[in-house]
Amino acid sequence: MGISGKTGVCAVIGDPVEHSLSPTIQNAAFNSLGLDFVYTAFAVKTSNVANALAGIQALGFLGINVTMPHKEAVIAHLDWVDDVAKKLNSVNTIHCKGGKMLGYSTDGVGALMALKENGSDPYGKRVLMLGAGGAARAIAYALVQEVDELVVLNRTVSEAVKLADTLKCICNKNVIVGSLSLEAIEENIGSVDVLLNTTSVGMKPNVNQSLVASNILRSDLTVMDLVYNPVETLLVKDAKAVGARVISGVEMLIYQGAASFEIWTGCKAPVQVMRKVVLEQLSGVR
Numbered sequence: 017m018g019i020s021g022k023t024g025v026c027a028v029i030g031d032p033v034e035h036s037l038s039p040t041i042q043n044a045a046f047n048s049l050g051l052d053f054v055y056t057a058f059a060v061k062t063s064n065v066a067n068a069l070a071g072i073q074a075l076g077f078l079g080i081n082v083t084m085p086h087k088e089a090v091i092a093h094l095d096w097v098d099d100v101a102k103k104l105n106s107v108n109t110i111h112c113k114g115g116k117m118l119g120y121s122t123d124g125v126g127a128l129m130a131l132k133e134n135g136s137d138p139y140g141k142r143v144l145m146l147g148a149g150g151a152a153r154a155i156a157y158a159l160v161q162e163v164d165e166l167v168v169l170n171r172t173v174s175e176a177v178k179l180a181d182t183l184k185c186i187c188n189k190n191v192i193v194g195s196l197s198l199e200a201i202e203e204n205i206g207s208v209d210v211l212l213n214t215t216s217v218g219m220k221p222n223v224n225q226s227l228v229a230s231n232i233l234r235s236d237l238t239v240m241d242l243v244y245n246p247v248e249t250l251l252v253k254d255a256k257a258v259g260a261r262v263i264s265g266v267e268m269l270i271y272q273g274a275a276s277f278e279i280w281t282g283c284k285a286p287v288q289v290m291r292k293v294v295l296e297q298l299s300g301v302r
Contacts, residue, residue, distance in 0.1 A: 030083030044293040123151040124158030126272025147214035218249035235259035
């Protein structure tokens, strides 16, 4: 579909954004449904966030995604923020509608859908989450409303404690925190149903790294790694080797993007199309 003066514009802002797969995902989704929209990426410095948002609104954008490090900074410039994003103090999706800028968080929804749509509903389960920064907060918020118990291990324990305090105010669930160490992982993994890595460990170029020793993984465990490049991290490979159910970071990427797509367009996101184009991009197929 050609670009014209009628074409709606969406984008992602962050610093950096060169690595983002969002343009690939969203443009494929728009094209598959015949929607006259285009999606691009803009590198925005922290000092220019306010100017960038004013420009986006003035230019009549349909909406944007917000990635690191701006998820918190954008909130002060929005007209409305949904309850989830407000509680988390984090916005990753903005919808420009009726002259207003509306803020949402789709990270938690994306993770929850990735689990459920891949045969691992976390309801009533015990989950071990590695990491407590970035998208982990939104994911923890979504999970804690479903699971029986959530264990959060983080290098900076005070951040995990802060997250746990927030979660306990929202839901009366048991949230356990601790240090992100080999010993703590081994101590907790034996009694959980789901292991979720939200850290960047294992991401290219450090593909031979994993926080979890292969000998403590089990066949009855669900392992989800938010790292999507490579599609199969060392953690995912080790989990597959013991027969565990594995969910790659591609699924989280797709479903959080699908949630944004649906907010902007009101249309059901073409998840299969989005998945196909991401996997092709990551495998080098053009």
